[in-house]
Amino acid sequence: MKSALFTGAAVTLGLLLASIGSAQANAESTGSHQPTPQARQHGIEKAGDAYMGWVQNTTTKSAAPAVMAPAASVEGIDVSSHQGNVNWAGQWSAGKRFAYTKATEGNYYTNPYFAQQYNGSYNVGMIRGAYHFATPNDSSGANQATYFLAHGGGWSRDGRTLPGALDIEYNPYGATCYGLSQASMVAWIRDFLNTYKARTGRDPVIYTNLDWWSQCTGNSTAFNSTNPLWVARYASAPGTLPGGWPFHTIWQYSSTPIDQDRFNGDQSRLVALANG
The missing domain is CATH 1.20.5 (Single alpha-helices involved in coiled-coils or other helix-helix interfaces)
Structure with a gap:
C-alpha cells in the first residue's frame, strides 16, 4: 500500500x-515577442501583429499625402490580418491592380486571413504576391525563408503571381536592429534571399526604408543589382533610395485608408515582374 x-x-x-x-x-x-510601447500604439498587441510600415503609420493616419503619379504606374495595396476579410471587388473598382498579402512572421505566425486575401485579390483579376515579416533574432534567414515558402510564400510563372517579398524593417518587439550587427544583418538577409531563390528560381523583393536600412545594414549595396526594391516613404516622392538601388520597383506612399503602393512602370512591366 x-x-x-x-x-x-x-x-x-x-x-x-x-x-x-x-x-x-x-x-x-x-x-520574446512582447510589443514595445511604441508598437502597441500602432495596434501591435501580440506576436504576429507586425505589418509593413508600422512605424511610418504614426504620422499618416490623419490624412494621405498629395502624391503625383508618374506617367506609367500601377496602383496597388498591401494587407495583413489587421484588414480581415477584404472587399476585393471594391478595391478593384478603386483602381487597384496588384496586392501583397502578409503570409508569415518569423517562424511562429501565419496570417489567419491569408487565403481570403491572397486568393481574393487573384480572383478579381489582380496580380498578387505574399510577404514575410522578418524577425532575424528568432532564427536563421534560411529557416524563415523555408517557413515562408511552406505557408503561402511560393511563386509560379502564371503571369499573375509576384515573387515573394522580404519585409525587413523596424523591430516592434525590441531593439531596432534585432540585436544584430550590420554585418550579421546583411548575412541574415543574404541567407533568406539565397534560400528563397534556390527553391523558386526568383529573387525576392526587398521591402525596407532608408533610415532602417542605413542603421541596421550600414546602407549595404549588396542586393541592389539582384533584388527589386520596395521602398517605404510616406511623402510626395520616394526620396533618396537605400542601398544604392538605382531605382525603386514599388513605392509604399501612404497608409490611408489602407496601405497604398505604386508600381514603377506600366501594367506590362508588372506582368513581366510576375513572369520573371
Missing part, C-alpha cells in the same frame, strides 16, 4: 513539474 501511494505521488509530482516547465517555456517564448 505504501509503495502504491508513493508511486502515485511521484507520478503526480512529475506531471506537475512538467506542466510548470511547459508554462515557463511558453511564457519565455511569448515574452
Whole structure:
C-alpha cells in the first residue's frame, strides 16, 4: 500500500513539474515577442501583429499625402490580418491592380486571413504576391525563408503571381536592429534571399526604408543589382533610395485608408515582374 501511494505521488509530482516547465517555456517564448510601447500604439498587441510600415503609420493616419503619379504606374495595396476579410471587388473598382498579402512572421505566425486575401485579390483579376515579416533574432534567414515558402510564400510563372517579398524593417518587439550587427544583418538577409531563390528560381523583393536600412545594414549595396526594391516613404516622392538601388520597383506612399503602393512602370512591366 505504501509503495502504491508513493508511486502515485511521484507520478503526480512529475506531471506537475512538467506542466510548470511547459508554462515557463511558453511564457519565455511569448515574452520574446512582447510589443514595445511604441508598437502597441500602432495596434501591435501580440506576436504576429507586425505589418509593413508600422512605424511610418504614426504620422499618416490623419490624412494621405498629395502624391503625383508618374506617367506609367500601377496602383496597388498591401494587407495583413489587421484588414480581415477584404472587399476585393471594391478595391478593384478603386483602381487597384496588384496586392501583397502578409503570409508569415518569423517562424511562429501565419496570417489567419491569408487565403481570403491572397486568393481574393487573384480572383478579381489582380496580380498578387505574399510577404514575410522578418524577425532575424528568432532564427536563421534560411529557416524563415523555408517557413515562408511552406505557408503561402511560393511563386509560379502564371503571369499573375509576384515573387515573394522580404519585409525587413523596424523591430516592434525590441531593439531596432534585432540585436544584430550590420554585418550579421546583411548575412541574415543574404541567407533568406539565397534560400528563397534556390527553391523558386526568383529573387525576392526587398521591402525596407532608408533610415532602417542605413542603421541596421550600414546602407549595404549588396542586393541592389539582384533584388527589386520596395521602398517605404510616406511623402510626395520616394526620396533618396537605400542601398544604392538605382531605382525603386514599388513605392509604399501612404497608409490611408489602407496601405497604398505604386508600381514603377506600366501594367506590362508588372506582368513581366510576375513572369520573371
